Amino acid sequence: xxxxxxxxxxxxxxxxxxxxxxxxxxxxxxxxxxxxxxxxxxxxxxxxxxxxxxxxxxxxxxxxxxxxxxxxxxxxxxxxxxxxxxxxxxxxxxxxxxxxxxxxxxxxxxxxxxxxxxxxxxxxxxxxxxxxxxxxxxxxxxxxxxxxxxxxxxxxxxxxxxxxxxxxxxxxxxxxxxxxxxxxxxxxxxxxxxxxxxxxxxxxxxxxxxxxxxxxxxxxxxxxxxxxxxxxxxxxxxxx
Amino acid sequence: xxxxxxxxxxxxxxxxxxxxxxxxxxxxxxxxxxxxxxxxxxxxxxxxxxxxxxxxxxxxxxxxxxxxxxxxxxxxxxxxxxxxxxxxxxxxxxxxxxxxxxxxxxxxxxxxxxxxxxxxxxxxxxxxxxxxxxxxxxxxxxxxxxxxxxxxxxxxxxxxxxxxxxxxxxxxxxxxxxxxxxxxxxxxxxxxxxxxxxxxxxxxxxxxxxxxxxxxxxxxxxxxxxxxxxxxxxxxxxxx
DNA sequence: GTCTATTGTGACCGTTTCGTTATAACTTCG
DNA sequence: CGAAGTTATAACGAAACGGTCACAATAGAC
Numbered sequence: 001x002x003x004x005x006x007x008x009x010x011x012x013x014x015x016x017x018x019x020x021x022x023x024x025x026x027x028x029x030x031x032x033x034x035x036x037x038x039x040x041x042x043x044x045x046x047x048x049x050x051x052x053x054x055x056x057x058x059x060x061x062x063x064x065x066x067x068x069x070x071x072x073x074x075x076x077x078x079x080x081x082x083x084x085x086x087x088x089x090x091x092x093x094x095x096x097x098x099x100x101x102x103x104x105x106x107x108x109x110x111x112x113x114x115x116x117x118x119x120x121x122x123x124x125x126x127x128x129x130x131x132x133x134x135x136x137x138x139x140x141x142x143x144x145x146x147x148x149x150x151x152x153x154x155x156x157x158x159x160x161x162x163x164x165x166x167x168x169x170x171x172x173x174x175x176x177x178x179x180x181x182x183x184x185x186x187x188x189x190x191x192x193x194x195x196x197x198x199x200x201x202x203x204x205x206x207x208x209x210x211x212x213x214x215x216x217x218x219x220x221x222x223x224x225x226x227x228x229x230x231x232x233x234x235x236x237x238x239x240x
Numbered sequence: 241x242x243x244x245x246x247x248x249x250x251x252x253x254x255x256x257x258x259x260x261x262x263x264x265x266x267x268x269x270x271x272x273x274x275x276x277x278x279x280x281x282x283x284x285x286x287x288x289x290x291x292x293x294x295x296x297x298x299x300x301x302x303x304x305x306x307x308x309x310x311x312x313x314x315x316x317x318x319x320x321x322x323x324x325x326x327x328x329x330x331x332x333x334x335x336x337x338x339x340x341x342x343x344x345x346x347x348x349x350x351x352x353x354x355x356x357x358x359x360x361x362x363x364x365x366x367x368x369x370x371x372x373x374x375x376x377x378x379x380x381x382x383x384x385x386x387x388x389x390x391x392x393x394x395x396x397x398x399x400x401x402x403x404x405x406x407x408x409x410x411x412x413x414x415x416x417x418x419x420x421x422x423x424x425x426x427x428x429x430x431x432x433x434x435x436x437x438x439x440x441x442x443x444x445x446x447x448x449x450x451x452x453x454x455x456x457x458x459x460x461x462x463x464x465x466x467x468x469x470x471x472x473x474x475x476x477x478x479x480x
Numbered sequence: 481g482t483c484t485a486t487t488g489t490g491a492c493c494g495t496t497t498c499g500t501t502a503t504a505a506c507t508t509c510g
Numbered sequence: 511c512g513a514a515g516t517t518a519t520a521a522c523g524a525a526a527c528g529g530t531c532a533c534a535a536t537a538g539a540c
Binding site (some may be wrong): 400401402404434435437438441442445464467 | 485486487488489490495496497
């Protein structure tokens with residue numbers, strides 16, 4: 001899924017430069033040029049990384065850092081500091097920044113740092129998934145997670161990326177009912193803005209591909225007035 | 241088989257402490273207290289894991305990291321960093337370290353990390369280790385790893401260095417899907433900052449050289465919206 | 481240094497996929 | 511039964527994505 005980055009920087013030139021380059025690298029970027037608004041966005045926007053200038057109007061970067069961390073927000077922060085303010089750097093790291101960059105900085109270096117920080121987070125979250133098995137099996141339906149492949153009666157089924165993600169999300173907790181908005185949040189991402197109706201379409205497409213009789217589904221079930229669930233009827237846990 | 245661990249750390253107390261505790265856990269441990277010697281040992285000693293201090297005489301840990309990785313040494317590295325040198329950590333991960341631990345650390349935590357790293361590697365390489373051979377064969381396609389040579393229908397195919405690396409990386413885990421950024425990280429290196437688009441180009445070149453009908457590939461397959469994979473259809477493990 | 485092979489980047493085009501809309505079908509409840 | 515609300519289905523256009531090619535940049539050989 002596309003990584004989301006928030007840039008908080010009041011200098012318009014730098015802000016644009018940074019945002020543009022990050023977008024170029026296929027990140028989803030939101031910009032902001034004052035501190036208090038930045039804090040707001042950081043708290044609500046579900047970002048994967050924050051690029052934060054220290055010198056800001058309204059509320060300075062260090063304060064934002066402090067407040068985010070005290071609110072248990074663990075989003076990694078890359079701090080931008082003036083060239084010679086060693087003190088800021090130290091305080092920044094104390095406040096919970098994860099890395100810093102002194103102005104003026106090269107774009108290359110910025111990108112490298114961003115990448116490194118994101119990778120670090122990925123590594124940390126990867127560890128939590130160690131115990132999980134790579135396969136889910138439900139009767140004739142088999143989901144091979146790392147291969148992003150679904151087998152039905154031993155034959156591969158061609159699912160698009162979203163279809164797979166949707167199926168996988170529900171199949172991980174068979175029997176649990178998910179509302180459409182829950183599915184939008186989890187599968188499409190928290191920031192996604194769209195109609196709940198969209199989910200119907202994808203469920204429909206999933207069924208035509210998975211179910212013998214799509215209007216009388218065996219795996220992807222409707223829970224009237226609530227949402228959908230994956231059937232837990234023939235559930236057998238994934239391999240050891 | 242008993243796992244071999246190399247400890248590179250100049251502080252004698254810490255070095256002994258670590259070595260002792262690892263031996264206690266039934267690992268085979270070798271110690272070393274300076275950087276350049278450590279690099280030598282790492283390159284020649286066939287270890288399963290390296291515990292590496294950043295601050296070292298002769299050659300620092302980051303440099304060792306870098307050199308090992310550029311020599312295609314993929315032994316997992318657990319880096320030890322000072323408490324407040326956040327930057328070191330970032331750079332270390334960039335250089336190819338797999339995990340880090342900040343001093344002072346608890347022995348419990350060290351052992352946990354070591355165990356986790358070894359388990360992770362074991363999982364990744366389990367399939368390869370068993371049949372670890374110099375050749376991969378998939379129908380008419382044959383990859384001779386140490387010769388860096390690819391044969392198609394018994395005839396050599398002329399691949400450039402990057403093309404070969406890319407192919408090999410994917411072919412080692414047929415069926416596994418890799419995102420472009422994953423491929424950039426693994427094939428081009430973690431330090432690399434470049435466009436994901438680049439991967440497309442190389443895939444394209446690979447296909448024109450390997451596939452009978454490049455627009456309908458048999459080996460290097462596109463996974464829409466995600467990345468690429470090497471086909472696992474006709475996968476037969478390399479001979480032993 | 482020059483020449484060549486390789487690699488990275490940009491532009492364009494075709495295809496796949498997705499979100500939306502419209503309409504039909506179904507469920508629930510009065 | 512009929513009405514209101516909810517879901518299913520099919521179809522369409524737009525946008526995202528990948529394939530391809532050409533060219534520029536870079537590295538490597540000589």
